[in-house]
Amino acid sequence: MPEMSSAMRLGRSVAAAGARRGTGQGASQAAQVVSNSSLSGYMDFHFNNREHEDPVIDFHRFVLLFTHNFSDHVRFVSELELEHSLVGPEDEGELELEQAYIDFLLTRELNFRAGMLLVPVGIINERHEPPVFYGVERPFVDDVIVPSTWFDAGAGIHGEIGQGLRYRTYVMAPLDASGFTADQGIRDGRQKGAESNVRNIATTGRVEYVGLPGLWTGASFWRGKTGFAFPRIESQVTVGEVDARYRVGELEARAQYAHVWLDGMGELNRALRLATQPGANIARQIRGFYLEASYFVLPNPAPREAAVFVRYENFDTQYRMPAGFQRLQQFDRDAWVVGVSYYPDPDVVLKLDYSVVRNQSDVIDEPNSLNVGLGWWF
């Protein structure tokens, strides 16, 4: 291993090299010491004007990330999120510990992680800083099919093999089937690490290939029994997901497909109707996908940088029903979202979009919306 004296000598080499180039930056950056602790964060500030409703202004997310390196091999990462600015019994807000884990970094190929983890499913769930996705709100598919932000207590391994082949697989606390709904699928089944019931353990994992410039592809799964609130009902959920992103020049395309299989929903619906949800109508399969294209129309250094995008989404939380239950057509939805992102700095984004949402119902209308957002990362 290079010794400290060696590192210091190398540092002087950096400064000398920078000076030779005449930039003046080499010396200051060479002198930078890798800090053991750091603070970062991101924020999301929204204006939403939905048809048939009063417009609202919402400080949607205030997120702080604290990290600490105990050593090069033992590291702590956390993410604390305040949603909708105010937490109280009558308020919408939530204070959530979305990540808090220790990484034991062993080798490039094999590392161990334990604590509060993000479920490694989909594009957005692990990569959701406001400047890196288009649209004021996250994609609908990453809300009602993949319940982003999806996190819970768990442990597992991760690593990278060869040139860009990555994996991670965890055991985690399962979903709570008593929270499943017809319109939001499994979203309200997240236990969020709050004394999560672990009578059964879920498994999840992701494999992705990031070895070619501009291309990211991935496939994910989640599987677990979910019926601990109804011990006599065999309830199990399996999530399968594939996604890809590709960028060439100023053009980027994204695609994601997610499918959820829910076993035992007939019995669960009947039990829920007797207990907490008189209209329980949970599907046995739900699914959704989206396709997105974006283009930097102003490909200049900030503050003269802007991109436009269009996204088509199709998501159905009543895709296949258990025997004896009818589909609710209003939850078979699709959406077109078009908008623009302007970057006064690569870490600050002003977003404007318009969402046209439709469903298959002849009776119930789905509101369109005009959205404006300001997001930043530091």
Place this chain on the structure above:
Amino acid sequence: MHRALTTLMLVAALGGVRSGTGAAQQREVVEMVAERFTFTPSRLEVPVGTTVEIHIRSEDTDHGFHLVNGPNVIVPKRRQGEAVVVFEAEAPGVYQFECSKLCGAGHNFMKGEIIVTGPNDNDDGAGAGNDDS
């Protein structure tokens, strides 16, 4: 376009001892992209005696390029320049690098390695390097 250029000289020799093998110096230029949460390419393999000039640019926020147990340099934000790291592969081994600036939820995934191979293929991954795990 305004470009901030940072150059970093890394000498991959233990304790600063030059090998003195007299191996012919080769030079390779590598274009590397840093983006949440990858370096692409994340794995370089070069024979001992090679001088590797790595040009790193970001596609989003500013990142860090940190050679484990060695120096650290900032990769500027998108369209704001690049960092240039010159790595002299003087001793066989595996040299790990990582992002040193917290860049989001997947920051700890952002890693890579430079494999310096010796005259014999069997030297792959053996010898010096900075991987002390």
